[in-house]
Amino acid sequence: PKQMLNAIIITGIITIIIALFLIYVSFGKENIFYSILFFILGLGSIAAAVKYTMGKNAYGYTGFGDVFVFLFFGLLSVCGTYFLYVHSIDYTIFFPAISVGLLSAGVLNLNNMRDRESDAKSGKNTLVVKIGGEFAKYYHYYLLIAAFLFAFLYVIIHFRSGWQFLFIIAFIPIFRHLIIVYNNKNAKNLDPELKKLALSTFLFAFLFGLSQIL
Template identity: 50%
Template sequence: MSKTKAWLNAARLRTLPLSLSGIIVGTALAGFYGYINYVIFVLALMTTIGFQVTSNFANDYGDGVKGTDNEDRIGPKRALQSGLLTREELKFGIVLSIIINVLLVLVLVFVAFGIQNYGYIILFLVLGAASIWAAIKYTVGTSAYGYRGLGDLFVFLFFGLLGVLGCMFLYTKFITADSLLPAITIGLLSVGVLNLNNLRDSLSDKKVGKNTLVVQMGFQNGKRYHYTLLLLAFITMGGFIFLNFVNWTSTIPLLGFVPIFVHMRKVSVTQDHILLDPELKKLALSTFLLAVLFYFSFNIFS
């Protein structure tokens, strides 16, 4: 495999639609309240992609160094695990992606707030630094929070609340109470993708001491937790639609839950861990579809 393909492998491009979902929903909320800025939209997308790539590089490195990615692992082979990239190369990739992220955050906040809003600039620089920290510390280091069952909380906060509401604030400079609902929806579905990953890897994770929530609660309870996440996501999105109902087009986002509920049925009847792997892509793409439908419903058709 060429180095280019090796880096693309480490970047895990299939994870990008999920990370973009929060930006799309945040942009949709801003548009719903009358704020549109395509420069902010493009910069926010690029910044989110940068954070996700950094997270994927760091995850590959952290799990590879700790031995979590080994012959027992069910999912796709990782770059460090399979020898496609060395530790030094991955470290370089992490550092380079962090530098790019910092530059993107700086450009984004100055475009969004100008040079006069120092408070907002400082706040979002701190949030950007926190996002980079969270991307790295998921698996890297002795205190990696992903090994202590805290991954779900951080994904909910950064993919859901911060991703959606932070993006909306870049446009509007305010947040409304009901905008919390779609932010919670995206957060819950993002946690669902992580939980599905942890369900798939629960046997190998337990062997190496990666104490995800699924390892702590067990496989069957992990599946019940999964159903709860998806149902709560449906309820919160339904709540936003109810509060902001105009006509039938307001209900369009609910179509995004059709493949999600089909996915939930598949998980319920699946006992073989390896058969859960294709479901990650389905749930991530379904979340992306939901985000796109939300944008069209509350911007194009509203």
């Protein structure tokens, strides 16, 4: 616990320093409003990460974890980064942002599906505990399939070449993962799938970004 707290503090300080540098490079002294706004959003992101499992009112144990993961790992991270570089916002950037958010929520949901019984016994009321294992599966299908559809829609709107569909490679293991989840009867067997889905989410983000510059 103490080592974890120290690690969080050190990581937080490093993150703040890097964020301040990026904000200054992007906005300088001319756009003080955006500089302050992004700094506040950065602090909010750190606070959200800490409050997920720490404190008496940890939101991760009250069923709101999925919402915060979607907002901070999806919408805020993608749209915020986009605005940081181009100083404007295009409504279609929300589509890949939604995809990343849904995939990130999928990783969390899978983790909660695996730990549903132990979470219920310890009073951790995650969304999966509230809706039950069967509905959690359907929710999982929706998250990952919708993530694909939003990314696909963005490419259709901004289509330039076939390279833009490169991100589909990342969804090959994701769709195989969905089949495994569908056939799963023992929650403990979902543990190996966590790493696969997390890496596939990273691969999607990398390939999607790469495809936009090819």
